[in-house]
Amino acid sequence: xxxxxxxxxxxxxxxxxxxxxxxxxxSGHKSVSWYQQVLGQGPQFIFQYYEKEERxxxxxxxxxxxxxxxxxxxxxxxxxLLLGDSALYxxxxxxxxxxxxxxxxGPGTRLTVL
Amino acid sequence: xxEVEQNSGPLSVPEGAIASLNCTYSDRGSQSFFWYRQxxxxxxxxxxxxYSNGDKEDGRFTAQLNKAxxxxxxxxxxxxxxxxxxxxxxxxxxxxxxxxxxxxLRVKS
Numbered sequence: 001x002x003x004x005x006x007x008x009x010x011x012x013x014x015x016x017x018x019x020x021x022x023x024x025x026x027s028g029h030k031s032v033s034w035y036q037q038v039l040g041q042g043p044q045f046i047f048q049y050y051e052k053e054e055r056x057x058x059x060x061x062x063x064x065x066x067x068x069x070x071x072x073x074x075x076x077x078x079x080x081l082l083l084g085d086s087a088l089y090x091x092x093x094x095x096x097x098x099x100x101x102x103x104x105x106g107p108g109t110r111l112t113v114l
Numbered sequence: 115x116x117e118v119e120q121n122s123g124p125l126s127v128p129e130g131a132i133a134s135l136n137c138t139y140s141d142r143g144s145q146s147f148f149w150y151r152q153x154x155x156x157x158x159x160x161x162x163x164x165y166s167n168g169d170k171e172d173g174r175f176t177a178q179l180n181k182a183x184x185x186x187x188x189x190x191x192x193x194x195x196x197x198x199x200x201x202x203x204x205x206x207x208x209x210x211x212x213x214x215x216x217x218x219l220r221v222k223s
Contacts, residue, residue, distance in 0.1 A: 033210065033211075035211075040215070041215050041216075042118075042202050042204075042213030042214050042215050042216055043158065043202075043211070043213050044213070045210040045211065045212070048209055048210060055209060056208065056209050056210050058210065088157075090157055090158070092211075097209055100145060100146045100165060100206070102148070102160060102163055103148075103160075103211060104160065105150075105157040105158045105159070105160075106157060107156070107157050108156075108157045
């Protein structure tokens with residue numbers, strides 16, 4: 001079975017631009033979470049979506065938004081990019097949204113903002 | 115105080131030795147605990163999950179949990195050079211994972 005997939009793999013943008021990152025969860029998984037990982041740090045939680053509704057939001061500005069589609073895939077949007085948005089963006093899927101459920105990570109999208 | 119704390123390392127061990135990785139957390143209500151391995155430039159890969167106090171073994175890996183002390187550890191027996199990576203401790207915090215900064219492990223052949 002295919003794991004979590006993300007696209008694109010790498011992305012280079014300039015300050016002020018907008019970016020859309022995409023994620024497809026493991027087949028049968030209904031929950032998708034987004035994390036940002038800056039070099040040298042652990043992943044930081046951005047959003048969780050379950051059954052197409054936002055179920056959790058981390059401490060990120062309103063420039064960050066996301067949505068989940070009927071097929072459970074998800075998009076993360078970031079507006080007005082800043083240099084500090086350069087990071088590895090990780091999507092994780094889980095079967096349910098309960099706290100004991102294991103999250104499986106995709107390969108990530110490496111975003112560089114110049 | 116950080117929510118999940120790990121020694122950043124690097125922790126260097128010789129091949130064949132036991133590597134011991136430690137993690138403390140602040141939220142006493144956390145119920146689920148995970149160890150992920152992350153190779154440079156790659157995404158985190160799940161190694162172990164643990165939910166109850168005590169030890170849980172899976173091959174060369176043993177996770178240990180002590181909720182009273184708010185402490186989680188990972189032991190890697192017979193360490194191999196391929197185990198060289200960053201090990202991330204993750205603690206459940208209300209339907210999200212809260213990660214430590216990770217411990218860099220280097221296994222010397």
